[in-house]
Amino acid sequence: MQAQPRAPISPPPAAASAPTPAPPPAETLVFPPSDAAKLTSHLPPQHLQSQDQDQNAPTPQSRRPFVTLTFATSLDSSLSLAPGTRTVLSGPQSKAMTHHLRAHHAAILIGVGTAVADDPGLNCRIAGARSPRPVVVDPRARWALHRDSKVLQLARAGQGLAPFIVTAEREPSAGVAALLAEHGGKFLFVEAAAETGRFSWADVFDVLGREGLGSIMVEGGGEVINSLLAEPECELVDSVIVTIAPTWLGQGGVVVSPPRTVGESGRPSAPLRLTGVEWHPLGEDVVLCGKILR
Numbered sequence: 352m353q354a355q356p357r358a359p360i361s362p363p364p365a366a367a368s369a370p371t372p373a374p375p376p377a378e379t380l381v382f383p384p385s386d387a388a389k390l391t392s393h394l395p396p397q398h399l400q401s402q403d404q405d406q407n408a409p410t411p412q413s414r415r416p417f418v419t420l421t422f423a424t425s426l427d428s429s430l431s432l433a434p435g436t437r438t439v440l441s442g443p444q445s446k447a448m449t450h451h452l453r454a455h456h457a458a459i460l461i462g463v464g465t466a467v468a469d470d471p472g473l474n475c476r477i478a479g480a481r482s483p484r485p486v487v488v489d490p491r492a493r494w495a496l497h498r499d500s501k502v503l504q505l506a507r508a509g510q511g512l513a514p515f516i517v518t519a520e521r522e523p524s525a526g527v528a529a530l531l532a533e534h535g536g537k538f539l540f541v542e543a544a545a546e547t548g549r550f551s552w553a554d555v556f557d558v559l560g561r562e563g564l565g566s567i568m569v570e571g572g573g574e575v576i577n578s579l580l581a582e583p584e585c586e587l588v589d590s591v592i593v594t595i596a597p598t599w600l601g602q603g604g605v606v607v608s609p610p611r612t613v614g615e616s617g618r619p620s621a622p623l624r625l626t627g628v629e630w631h632p633l634g635e636d637v638v639l640c641g642k643i644l645r
């Protein structure tokens with residue numbers, strides 16, 4: 352395939368005298384132990400929950416991380432009102448649940464569409480809990496990460512970690528690479544398919560496993576989730592935890608809806624179903640936990 356031109360990604364130059372932006376005000380969330388107990392069986396094994404587990408991995412094959420697919424959706428399966436916009440769906444209790452998940456995974460992964468739309472923090476805001484390593488899947492290195500990006504502000508304030516950016520660009524912007532290095536993040540190279548420019552998720556998770564990240568919580572957005580719910584990639588997902596908010600977002604949103612499959616009769620068939628399902632009400636939301644039925 353012919354190489355496609357890269358979108359400009361240079362971060363705004365920092366003026367020598369520019370003041371360092373203040374970190375965002377710290378928000379503190381509480382997730383009660385009684386609610387946490389309901390989720391324990393859906394979390395990664397304890398020894399995979401924190402970073403740098405690689406010393407104990409006996410073989411490279413055993414290093415593929417535990418993968419949790421988790422997101423918040425409306426009653427009409429929307430993640431947000433429109434592409435490029437951030438929409439609050441989780442109520443306070445289920446938001447705290449998401450941060451509990453962040454504390455119990457080594458990494459949190461999003462697509463570059465979410466990074467650009469949301470400027471997310473991707474830390475854990477439960478007092479005393481550890482934050483996961485943010486991972487952004489950005490094959491063409493188009494995320495214009497800059498000093499004021501929330502994730503870097505939090506890293507500087509000691510309230511989160513700098514991101515790893517998974518890219519197929521062999522020479523991503525030196526400015527972004529330097530900014531990442533300054534904060535403890537980096538680019539990770541993964542080969543993309545020549546025809547589609549896309550990664551195989553197995554390759555992405557293998558690279559993250561080699562970085563000592565034993566568990567990955569995949570938060571979104573739509574394209575990331577839908578591609579992981581497609582065959583055969585769904586085989587890589589160990590746990591599914593979905594917050595369902597009692598609202599409809601209407602047409603035109605970013606929708607979770609994996610590709611349809613066709614059964615032996617030639618008629619459409621449901622591509623996936625969950626098993627071992629539990630429903631936990633949290634405030635006005637309900638949290639659905641399960642595993643993909645193989």
Ligand SMILES: NC(=O)C1=CN([C@@H]2O[C@H](COP(=O)(O)OP(=O)(O)OC[C@H]3O[C@@H](n4cnc5c(N)ncnc54)[C@H](O)[C@@H]3O)[C@@H](O)[C@H]2O)C=CC1
Binds near residue numbers: 430573
């Ligand atoms: N309600 C929720 O829990 C969440 C909502 N969101 C929302 O989702 C929206 C963003 O979703 P999308 O636009 O679908 O963007 P996205 O976050 O899924 O990113 C899409 C991009 O990721 C990269 N990508 C995805 N899969 C890839 C693969 N297999 N190989 C290589 N590259 C791959 C591509 O560059 C693609 O353009 C935003 O509005 C955001 O607010 C995002 C996360 C969670």
Ligand SMILES: Nc1nc(O)c(N)c(N[C@@H]2O[C@H](COP(=O)(O)O)[C@@H](O)[C@H]2O)n1
Binds near residue numbers: 441
């Ligand atoms: N659990 C959940 N509920 C919602 O209502 C959401 N909009 C999201 N979005 C995800 O969380 C990220 C924002 O993280 P920070 O609060 O900035 O740390 C956002 O980028 C989505 O991945 N999630």
